[in-house]
Amino acid sequence: MTQPLLRAPTTLQPRPKANPTSSSASLDTQTPLRTPQQSRQPSEGRHPVSRRSSPKDNASDRATTAFIRRVLCPPHAGGGSDIRPIEELLPPLTSSNNVDLQLYAIIAMLVKECLYSWYGKITADQMFVEEVLRIVAHCTRGLEGRIRKLDLESLILDEIPELVENHIIAYRVSHSSVPVSGTFGPRTAYHELNPHPALSPVPDSSRDTSTTEQSRQEADYRQLMAQGALAVMLPTEDLDNTCLRTLVADVIAETILGRSIGGRVSEGWFIWAVMIKAMEAVKAQVDPRATGEEIEVDTRSRLEKFGLLSERGEDTRPSVDGRRSAFSEVFWRFLQYGYLTILTVQFVVIGLLTATSEPRRSTWSARVTADSPVAKPIEAPATVLRPLLDSRIFSMLSTLLDLSYRMPWLSGSLALLQQHLVASPLVVLRVGAVDGLLDQYLHHLLINHILNASYIPTLLSTVRKNLFPRNALPPPAPEPPTPDQQAELKRQCAESLSALLPDFLARAAGLSREGLVKEVETELDVWSDAYLNKHLAYQILDLLVVRVLPELGEKGVKELMEARGIDV
Numbered sequence: 001m002t003q004p005l006l007r008a009p010t011t012l013q014p015r016p017k018a019n020p021t022s023s024s025a026s027l028d029t030q031t032p033l034r035t036p037q038q039s040r041q042p043s044e045g046r047h048p049v050s051r052r053s054s055p056k057d058n059a060s061d062r063a064t065t066a067f068i069r070r071v072l073c074p075p076h077a078g079g080g081s082d083i084r085p086i087e088e089l090l091p092p093l094t095s096s097n098n099v100d101l102q103l104y105a106i107i108a109m110l111v112k113e114c115l116y117s118w119y120g121k122i123t124a125d126q127m128f129v130e131e132v133l134r135i136v137a138h139c140t141r142g143l144e145g146r147i148r149k150l151d152l153e154s155l156i157l158d159e160i161p162e163l164v165e166n167h168i169i170a171y172r173v174s175h176s177s178v179p180v181s182g183t184f185g186p187r188t189a190y191h192e193l194n195p196h197p198a199l200s201p202v203p204d205s206s207r208d209t210s211t212t213e214q215s216r217q218e219a220d221y222r223q224l225m226a227q228g229a230l231a232v233m234l235p236t237e238d239l240d241n242t243c244l245r246t247l248v249a250d251v252i253a254e255t256i257l258g259r260s261i262g263g264r265v266s267e268g269w270f271i272w273a274v275m276i277k278a279m280e281a282v283k284a285q286v287d288p289r290a291t292g293e294e295i296e297v298d299t300r301s302r303l304e305k306f307g308l309l310s311e312r313g314e315d316t317r318p319s320v321d322g323r324r325s326a327f328s329e330v331f332w333r334f335l336q337y338g339y340l341t342i343l344t345v346q347f348v349v350i351g352l353l354t355a356t357s358e359p360r361r362s363t364w365s366a367r368v369t370a371d372s373p374v375a376k377p378i379e380a381p382a383t384v385l386r387p388l389l390d391s392r393i394f395s396m397l398s399t400l401l402d403l404s405y406r407m408p409w410l411s412g413s414l415a416l417l418q419q420h421l422v423a424s425p426l427v428v429l430r431v432g433a434v435d436g437l438l439d440q441y442l443h444h445l446l447i448n449h450i451l452n453a454s455y456i457p458t459l460l461s462t463v464r465k466n467l468f469p470r471n472a473l474p475p476p477a478p479e480p481p482t483p484d485q486q487a488e489l490k491r492q493c494a495e496s497l498s499a500l501l502p503d504f505l506a507r508a509a510g511l512s513r514e515g516l517v518k519e520v521e522t523e524l525d526v527w528s529d530a531y532l533n534k535h536l537a538y539q540i541l542d543l544l545v546v547r548v549l550p551e552l553g554e555k556g557v558k559e560l561m562e563a564r565g566i567d568v
Contacts, residue, residue, distance in 0.1 A: 389432035
């Protein structure tokens with residue numbers, strides 16, 4: 001069936017990029033139209049990402065723009081199309097054009113697969129799609145304003161690592177304890193130690209209805225989460241539209257959350273495969289493309305290559321390995337480690353000098369909160385900054401590596417060093433305290449190399465291409481790997497992780513290279529159970545939602561709806 005031509009959006013064009021709005025603001029549907037000359041340039045008033053774009057990136061951006069224009073900006077009924085930039089045809093989603101491009105690509109894919117598949121068969125009218133786009137733009141601008149007020153340092157270095165550490169501890173305790181009865185297995189023990197309401201009751205093979213009840217409970221939880229977010233973010237007039245609210249909630253709860261957290265993302269083999277790809281990307285950045293040992297130079301003439309001339313000197317010439325002495329190997333190894341040491345010292349010294357010239361961390365945090373374009377929906381009490389060196393992420397890494405059991409001397413030494421750097425009796429040695437030299441250096445690395453806004457478009461593009469290949473919903477998931485294939489995948493992941501560690505660390509731990517791989521493989525069992533991984537995934541989701549939408553931490557969905565004047 002040929003899809004009918006859809007009318008081009010009229011009420012969406014052209015609108016200048018706006019600042020994020022609060023959750024109680026309403027949308028202005030009577031925005032007057034402007035001519036292209038009156039509209040500002042696409043980069044005006046925005047925060048474009050300053051990065052060099054390769055021809056491959058430009059081609060990918062052009063294809064993405066064409067896909068967005070084809071789905072969200074269809075041609076007129078007469079066949080004409082608007083050649084203006086996407087930024088002038090669609091409402092702004094964020095304050096960055098590059099981020100908007102990737103977000104609109106995801107929205108266009110969802111509209112094409114989840115909306116046009118049935119809406120295009122009913123009518124060719126575009127007003128409903130325009131209304132959905134306006135609502136999404138309103139919500140994303142509000143989310144951007146709320147995210148700007150988040151303490152991302154505390155979220156990334158303290159709160160999320162704490163959840164991961166609790167997951168690791170609960171897994172080890174549940175799998176090391178002796179069950180008290182036949183029905184009290186590791187899953188039940190883990191759920192008692194690290195519970196989550198969406199994952200009750202624990203699936204039990206002896207009860208046929210337990211798995212169905214748990215799946216229904218999980219689906220209800222996702223619906224409740226989506227309805228609560230919409231109750232905070234949607235304008236009042238759109239929140240009162242039950243049909244629209246239900247449609248958007250179903251897309252969020254089932255298409256997005258259900259296919260990600262409720263699907264293969266929580267599977268252990270999927271996590272191991274992601275780790276393997278991440279390690280390959282790291283190796284591609286660290287290792288050279290070719291080393292001296294990998295390049296083999298063929299010095300034979302063309303007659304010798306084709307067997308037309310005998311290779312008389314072949315047996316008398318010494319091989320490369322024979323000419324290489326122990327002294328040359330030590331010499332080149334010394335040069336290699338010396339070069340790496342110089343690069344490391346240079347990186348640290350330049351980072352320290354740059355960090356001392358930037359504003360203090362406490363001043364920077366206060367300025368980011370004060371410069372937020374939206375007022376806080378709920379005024380939270382002022383929090384005291386915590387030294388970055390005292391963050392929970394270091395405790396999580398120690399628990400993940402099990403240092404207190406494997407190398408207690410190293411764990412104790414690092415804890416003592418951390419205590420002296422953070423709270424030394426001598427003020428001069430307290431470089432790890434808040435606004436100290438080391439604290440400023442870590443803050444500088446975090447802001448410029450991890451929380452850099454220029455990484456967001458690339459991250460969104462990578463997520464979109466992996467979750468929605470070829471701008472479409474992924475095909476039905478293939479059969480999960482067999483137990484033997486999963487074991488092989490875990491083995492490859494352990495080898496990839498252990499290959500990043502130098503040999504002297506394995507020798508310091510008293511392990512051979514093969515022993516190190518086995519130890520890493522044992523630690524990877526923490527992510528082997530999808531049901532247990534869902535506990536961590538939903539806990540992280542709860543944390544992010546409560547931090548971005550603090551209203552949900554104080555009121556339920558019914559109370560929020562009634563506060564907006566909506567009858568439930």
